[in-house]
Amino acid sequence: MLVEQIRQRYLETLERMEKAAQRTGRDPRQVQLIVVTKAQPLEVVQAAIQAGAQALGENYPEEGVMKIQSLPEAKRVQWHMIGHLQRRKAELVIQHFDFFHALDSLRLAQRLSRLAQEAGRILPTLLEFNVSGEASKFGWPAWEEAAWPNLWPEIEAVLTLPGLAIQGVMAMPPLFENPEEVRPYFRRLRRLFETLSQRFPQAEWRHLSMGTSADYEIAIEEGATMVRVGQAILGPRPPKQEPK
Numbered sequence: 001m002l003v004e005q006i007r008q009r010y011l012e013t014l015e016r017m018e019k020a021a022q023r024t025g026r027d028p029r030q031v032q033l034i035v036v037t038k039a040q041p042l043e044v045v046q047a048a049i050q051a052g053a054q055a056l057g058e059n060y061p062e063e064g065v066m067k068i069q070s071l072p073e074a075k076r077v078q079w080h081m082i083g084h085l086q087r088r089k090a091e092l093v094i095q096h097f098d099f100f101h102a103l104d105s106l107r108l109a110q111r112l113s114r115l116a117q118e119a120g121r122i123l124p125t126l127l128e129f130n131v132s133g134e135a136s137k138f139g140w141p142a143w144e145e146a147a148w149p150n151l152w153p154e155i156e157a158v159l160t161l162p163g164l165a166i167q168g169v170m171a172m173p174p175l176f177e178n179p180e181e182v183r184p185y186f187r188r189l190r191r192l193f194e195t196l197s198q199r200f201p202q203a204e205w206r207h208l209s210m211g212t213s214a215d216y217e218i219a220i221e222e223g224a225t226m227v228r229v230g231q232a233i234l235g236p237r238p239p240k241q242e243p244k
Contacts (some may be wrong), residue, residue: 036230057082116163
């Protein structure tokens with residue numbers, strides 16, 4: 001029953017994604033759906049895989065690793081680390097995740113680079129930018145477009161590091177009741193993506209990761225190649241357990 005419910009919502013989301021892409025003349029195959037399993041119990045994650053999800057996104061490395069190690073189906077899907085990462089937990093991403101969306105500092109990049117080289121792998125990675133100026137959001141400060149050139153030296157340093165394949169950008173814009181209000185933030189990230197592509201052609205700028213359950217259709221209309229959708233597919237997250 002749970003698998004069927006999730007499959008229905010998953011297919012509905014794919015259909016809405018397809019229509020959003022077609023509205024702007026895009027090929028729907030250019031957009032990847034990341035099903036966000038943050039805080040969802042194992043049975044829901046397992047059902048998501050059985051329902052057809054091909055890429056799962058986790059916000060906390062330890063929680064993601066627990067799921068990867070607990071689920072027999074884990075190897076059937078890509079695992080994306082989409083949340084803020086502390087440097088001391090970087091090794092968990094290198095060891096267990098296929099893709100990292102939230103690289104937000106040179107220091108973290110240097111640690112990931114060293115660990116990736118030691119592990120003999122290359123980690124596909126996105127640069128995270130703060131396009132709204134909200135103190136609660138992580139990422140390089142990018143809300144003032146006139147100040148973007150101040151970021152170039154650090155971005156260039158990141159791009160020279162071995163072990164990391166920088167493939168695009170990511171942001172977490174503000175959440176609005178009316179999804180249309182987020183469109184200017186998506187457009188800012190798209191302009192930054194295009195500016196970086198021109199400024200640093202040595203990197204493979206493929207991905208624009210933006211859009212969640214509340215606004216993924218707007219994100220696709222504005223150029224997203226990855227959308228991160230959780231509760232619209234899996235249902236509400238269980239309430240947090242208060243420590244006894």
